[in-house]
Amino acid sequence: MSRLQQARRAYERGDVEQARQAHDTQRIRTSAVEPHQQEQGRYLAEMVYGASDGIVTTFAVVAGVTGAALSPGVVLVLGLANLLGDGFSMAAGAYLSGRSQQDYERKEREREAWEIDHFPEGEREEIREIYRAKGFEGEALEYAVRTITSDRERWIETMMREELHILPERKDPLHAALATFVAFAIGGAVPLLAFVLAGLWEGLRARSFEVAVVLTLLTMFGVGSARSLVTYKPWYRAGLEMLLVGGLAAAIAYAVGYFLGGLA
Template sequence: MKRTKKEELIRDHQPEMIRERLSRGPQRQNISDAVLGGIDGCITTFAVVSGSVGAGFPSSVAVILGFANLFADGFSMAISNYESGKAEQEYFESIKQSEERHIEEVPEGEREEIRQIFKAKGFKGELLEIIVDTITADKRIWLEIMLMEEHGIGKTTRNPSISACVTFLSFIAVGAIPLMPYIVSSLQVSQQFSMSAFLAGTMFFLIGMLKSLALAKPVFLSGVRTLLTGGAAAALAYFTAYYLREIFNISVG
């Protein structure tokens, strides 16, 4: 297996493969948006379910509050993600315009910045000057280097619309699963809650596993960590509702 992976690495680092990969440019990944939306959606609805059970409310309350929170929170989270991505995009554009203006108005000062950047990397003498001349000969490359080295901004930024859609869809898709048992009216409340808890726990674990697979991290540990996070949130909702019911002596008939 190790030999196969090494052979794949060797093949992927052949000149023609490198040329093809670099020509495509960096690809924006939305796995973080999907994971965030999925986990938050599942936590939101199962926390509502747990809180309803802890407070002694009937199943209908869990369903109504669960779906109301599912769509409202999903929409709110998507909008928040959109605004965050939009702000990031606008910041990138403002910095880019600023650097373009600096290159046009004070080129020697910007050349000196390039010189200082690569001097700090260990280049010096004639080689350093060749690097400076080569980079500043192409304004597109010059601008990219300044954005990356001075401001830490890469070539890719989030697409706000795509991020918002991915977050919303994953929030709704995963968040609806813990509510499914409550749609089956023939089940007893204890059975509904047990099935909901099982489904929610399964989703937490699977999301953690999928995240780790995409990022080449330990699968099982990531699944358990996500499961514990979701379980802790649900337990907090359950016991908060339970103790508040006791404190205020609320009786649910």
Template sequence: MFGFFSRRKTRVEKAREAFFKGDLETHKKLHSPDEIGKEPWHKTEQGKYIGQAVYGASDGIVTTFAAISGVAGANLSPKVALIVGLANLFADGISMAIGDYLSEKSEKDYLAAERERERWEVEHMPEAEKHEIREIYKRKGLSGEKLDKLVDAITSDKDLWVETMLHEELGLFEDDSSPLKSALVTFFAFIIAGFMPLIAYVFASQWNFLANNQFLISCIITGITLFAVGALRQIVTGVKWFIGGFEMLMIGGLSATVAYLIGWILKAVFNIVV
């Protein structure tokens, strides 16, 4: 998972960082013609999937730890915690990856269908579509000769015309990420991070200290991992790393506490013995 984060910052990321630090000189330099021309206008192959990696990892660790917390709250056997944790980990990981794949693919299919429709309208109803372009930019404040020149420039190229309609009329933008790669990143990030709460249970037979303190050690490992994953969210959200870390720690802790209490209540009510 962490290979996805070992990359150079983009110009936009550096500019965002300089803006929040109040570093005006660096911000200006990053907006010079030379700096703007250096960088391609698309995400890097690694950068495309950072969001999926971070959020997959977040969901993985929270859901797995919540599952074993419920078992611990019910005071069930550690073997039950291991079984429930692993079953939850892989079932939810696969479910989340499939959901990610279908969501991304559906968006791409929808975009392709809308692009085809707009192209047909441009070819068969050019005057109406040209009028729509005019209205779009008229509402943005353009008028007179400037508006006429812009409309003529856009409608002189069918591809540009269609893409402009997609962006400005429908609010749709092309994303060149792969649904399959996105799903795989989500799955592996979910599995790797979600495995952290189970380490003490998996290796309990190798060390008596682990066997005697499985849930406590799981809590410690999970807390560290939650904070780390939360801190990494700043790559996607821009929030300060320590704020992101504490937010994720609080969310994971709340989920685990609720699961633990439910397990404890069910144990008390039904007197479950395993």
């Protein structure tokens, strides 16, 4: 377990001793030179939320079509259409969002670099005002200004972070999109699994929806529990929350399909 993970877990549990261990000075010095720890779980949020959306939306389609008493073939067609269409849409959104953020950061970085090169005294005064607002004064303030502005890259990074409040985007947009799509497709395939098996095993056809419900609810709880890795909620609470939201969405879709089934 990384030091950051231990600190988070200690805070959630109110474990003072574990928190003290996570803040051991020697351990902090050691972990500070282990940047690979920060790379773990970089795309975890996209995977968890992609899987969550895949399960909920596909099961809502399955429930709606079943409520309308349409054939299992229609369930599969509409379910697969949702799986691929919505999955691609989510992936495209993740990609475009990531690219837009990167483009914005790049343009702001270029502007700050240009201003530092052309108006160094004004930019230096901005640094001075930023750190004065943090409580620096006198020689301590001037030392901070000299240290920061003595290195161009450090100066740019400080302006990006402190003036513009922009942190560097560490995620690759394409990888984020792929993680979202794959997780959405895997999660969304679960509600359809029972209907695929029903086509292969005749004895399952009469119970395909009930089997889909059981598989989906179990998966919803599992994926919801995994959200605790991102939200740091207790795993059982995150699982129940996902189960409640997903179950409600499916119940509404089923009811709509049932009452409007005659139009199909």
